[in-house]
Amino acid sequence: MTAGKWLKTACNLCYINCGIEVWVNDGRLEKVRGDRSSPKSQGYLCNKATRIPYYAHHRDRLTTPLRRRADGGFDEIEWDVAIAEIAERLRDIVDRYGGKSIALYGGGGQGNHAGGAYASGLIRALGSRSVFNALSQEKTGDFWVNGHMFGSQTCHTAEDVHHCDLLLVIGANPWIAHGFPNARDHLNQIRKDPARKLIVIDPRRTETAEMADLHLAVRPGTDAFLLAALLATLVRSDRVDQAFIEEHTVGFAEVRQALLKVPVEEWAAAADISIADLERCAAMIVAAKAMVVRVELGIQQGINSTLNSYLEKLLIMLSGNFGRKGTNQLHSWLQPLWGNSPNQTFAPTGDAIIGGLLPPNIFPEAVLKDHPDRLRCAWIDSSNPANTAANTEAVERALRSLELCVVVDVAITETARLAHYVLPASSQFEKTEFTLFNFEFPTNYFHVRAGVLPPLAGTLPEPEIYTRLAIALGLLPGDNVLAPLREAARRSRAEFAAAFRAFIAENPGAVPALVLYHTLGQTLPDGTAAAAPLWGAALACAKRSPQAVRRAIGASDEVTDHQLGDLLFDTIVAARQGTAVTRHEYDEVWSLISHSDRKVRLAIPQMLEWLARLDPQAAGAPKEFPFMLAAGGRRMFNANQIFRDPAWRREDPDGAMLINSSDLNELGAKDGDWIAVESVVGRLVVRCKVDDAMRHGQLALPHGYGQAYPTLDGERLINGPRINLLTESGNRDPIAGTPYHKNVAVRLALVSAHEAAAYQSQSERIHMRAAGQ
Ligand code: SF4
Known part of the structure; x- marks a missing residue:
């Protein structure tokens, strides 16, 4: 004790x-x-x-490696056995098909990216650059637009909500979902200050919309029509910020011509927004001294998602709300979380690689397609595509077809059940972790988190898992080679830097993250060795933004530019809480644009062509599937797939589907009933919940449900909807491949009393037994 x-x-x-x-x-x-x-x-x-x-702490934690048997069950095996067998099978796959036949899926759950640094290093050493993860399920359309506008897909906009006098929220509900620091504090401050305004564009009258000065309840799937009509209104009436446009942008004339062709009245009608409200919105934007635009998956996973991102950025630029206090900015990075890969494609499917990432929607095709370079092996780290990627049936079929599938996770997820091997990881509080989600401007923070619990017996932190695998694969040299580097690190950072660079030059096939972990990492405080790969990131950050780093860490004039990166690294690994890594002046934002003239490119030909093709007649749900379902959304008690124990939810235990009361009445059902939702690929039975904040014809289900969890007698029961049984891989953005999860066409049907009773019984058994009753 x-x-x-x-x-x-x-x-x-x-x-x-x-x-x-x-x-x-x-x-x-x-x-x-x-x-x-x-x-x-x-x-x-x-x-x-x-x-x-x-x-x-929950009873579904894994504590021993598992190997799947031919009958689908698992055998518990020793770590040494698991690592040796996996290494042999990996080598065999590389020998037969090449490293490109392997993909990494995941690489760090919600802001826990330490494991990803090691997993991606190992996969690269095996010859693969193929990575699928949640970012390419959500954000790569935005990255693509940023690449064109700002010159690199790693340029990423930040939101200075703290200082704005107008917050424009599009497809987001920050009162519930947060998305920017201290979200509720800021929303309350805006609400109480008559000089500050809030506009929300969202089909549902969300909790945030309830607080707004103006809520535009856009028809689901028509954001592009509304945003284009809004931009056209500003352009037609010459209410754009001409001085900003001339000083900071290129290509306005083409954009203006395209926007002048937008039939404002017709497109506003398609979006079900009155011209009076559209005009009111335009007037509030023009009147604002500093508007900040906050967007989320409502438009980034909605129909026309990449175009939506483009139009959102145009609104920021044409109104001149960029690069000043209280507006949108770009932010600096300690380490960019994604890459820059313009014009790269994935050979087996021909899809774009954006930010160095492949979209999960193409995963089934990447495995199942008859192509010589198709994927044969998936290494899945802290991710559960069987529940989170579109079209569960197709994803499961792909997972079963792989020659080798290895899952690293804390619990036996739905994906792990289909893997050949499952390796039990220590939880995110049992090891050193850090997040690369650092999106703030002018001050950006970073947090290296030392473990606060010992690793659960039988589990290993990812650096240890990947160390064992790298040794078995011959990718990590022995201690006779690493010890001198470690000694150099103990003597001085300068000596270590020289020795490490010489080592990497002589050993180009090494995994740098693992070498750093076993050398520099062993000199770090509080068991934070896993943070060692951040050393290179800190050096690069200090080189890119020396003044911002100096301000952030309070470096004295005696610290040379050469020493600054090491000081930054030492600062972040020594702090036990988040610490500022860059602190910018507002006008430094222009230096963060990658185009050499530091100007924003407004005209993107593919986007202007897409805009010209928009057809209001094609908007809306098809006749046979007349409801528009938002498949996945944040609520008070959901959080991606991280929580396995259903008892964590204080409310909404079944992940109910929200529906307008008139729609439910027409169906002949009532609040709390079980009803069937059917799409072109699947069927789910869900509990329904009346919510008159929803539009007529609009439905919403939460993400983060659909996990199996053992009852006290060991039976595994599924809690809530596996929403991706309803989504279809092809319902996706044509450029980024990101899913249109917010606009899934479905129909509803009553279920028999017998079927409803079965679901009711299962729900009661899950929640009573999960609570230990
Ligand atoms: S879920 Fe956690 S990280 Fe997100 S706003 Fe709440 S406390 Fe902060």
Whole structure:
């Protein structure tokens, strides 16, 4: 028994990663509170974070490697056996098909990216660059637009909500989903200040829309029509910021011509927005001294998603709300979380690789297509595509078809059940972690989180898993080679830098992350060896933005530019809470644009062609599937797939489908009934919940459900909807491949009393037994 204590770490439930303190007592994480001394979040805590103990401790944790038998069951095996067998099968696949036949899927759950640094290093050493993850399920359309407008797909816009006098929210619900630091604090401040305004564009009258000065309840799937009509209104009436456009952009004349062709009245009608409301929105934007635009998956996973991202950026630029206090900005990075891969394609399917990433929607085709370079092996780390990627049936078929599938995770997920091997990882609070979700401007924060719990017996942190595998594959030299590097690190950073660079030059096939872990990492405090790969990132960051780094870490004039990166690295690994890594002046934003003239490119030919093709007649749901379902959305008690134990939910235990009362009445059902949802690829039976904030014809299901969890007698029952049984891989963006999850055409049907009783019984058994009753 050890005495309890409060330890600093971060919340792992959304990409804001608020600083928190956890009460750890006798090896268990028992309580959570906001870390008031965190410079980033200052004690902010939402309802979800208080439930983290349900993530940290539950009875479905894996504690031994598993090997699947031919009958679909699993054998428990020793770590050494698992690693040796996996290494042999990997070698065989590389020998027969080449490294390109392997893909990494995932590489770090919600803001926990340490594992990804090691997994991607190993996959690269085997000859593969193919990576699928959640970013390419959500954001690559935005990255593609940024690549064209700003010169690199790693240029990424930040939101200075703190200082704006107009917050324009499009397809987001920050009161529930957060998405920017201390979201509720900022929304409350805006609500209380008559000089500050809030506009929300969302089909549903969300909790955020309830607070808005103007809510545009756009028809689902018609955001592009509305945004284009809004831009056209500004252009027609010459209410764009001409001085900003001339000074900072290129290509306005072409964009203006394209927007003048937009039939404003017709497209506003297609979006079901009155001209009066459109005009009111335009007037509020023009009147704002500093508007910031906050967008999310409502448009990034909606119909025309890449075009939506383009139009959103045009609105920022044409209104001149960029690069000033209280507007949108670009932000600097400690380490870009994604890459820049313009004009690259994935040979087996011909799809674009954006930000160095492949879209999960093409995963089934990448495995199943009859192509010599199709994928034969998937290495899946902290990800559950069987539940999260579009078209569960196709994803499961692809997973079963692989010659080798290895899953690294904390629990036996739906994907793990189909893997050949499952390797039990330590949880995100049992090891050193960090997040590369650092999207703030002018001050950006980084948090290296030392483990606050010991690794659960039988589990390993990812650096140890990948070390064992690399040794078995002959990709990590022995200690006779690494020890001198480690000694150099102990003597001085300069000596280590010279030795490490010489080593990498002589060993181009090495995995740098693992070499750093075993050398420099062993000199770091509090067991933070896993943070060693950040050393190179810190050096590069200091080189890119020396003044911003100096301000952030308070470096004295005696610190040379040469020493600055090492000082930054030492600062972040020594701090037990988030620490500022860059602090910019506002006018430095222009230096973050990659185009050599530091000007924004407004005219993107593919986007203007797409705009010209928009057809209001094609908007809306087809006759045979008349409802538009948002498949996945944030609620008070959901959080991607990270929580396995259903008992964590205080409300909404079944992940109910939201539906307008008139739609439910027409169907002949009532609040709380079980009803069937059918799409072109599948059927789900869900509990329905009346929500008159929904539009007529609009439905919504939450993400983060559909996981199996063992009852007390060991039976595994599925909790809530596996929403991707309804989504179809082809319902996706033509450029980015991102799914149109917010616009899934479905129909509804009543279910028999017998079927409803079966679902009701299952729900009761899950929740009673999960709660231990
Ligand atoms: S806002 Fe996100 S990171 Fe912060 S406490 Fe809530 S879930 Fe956690």
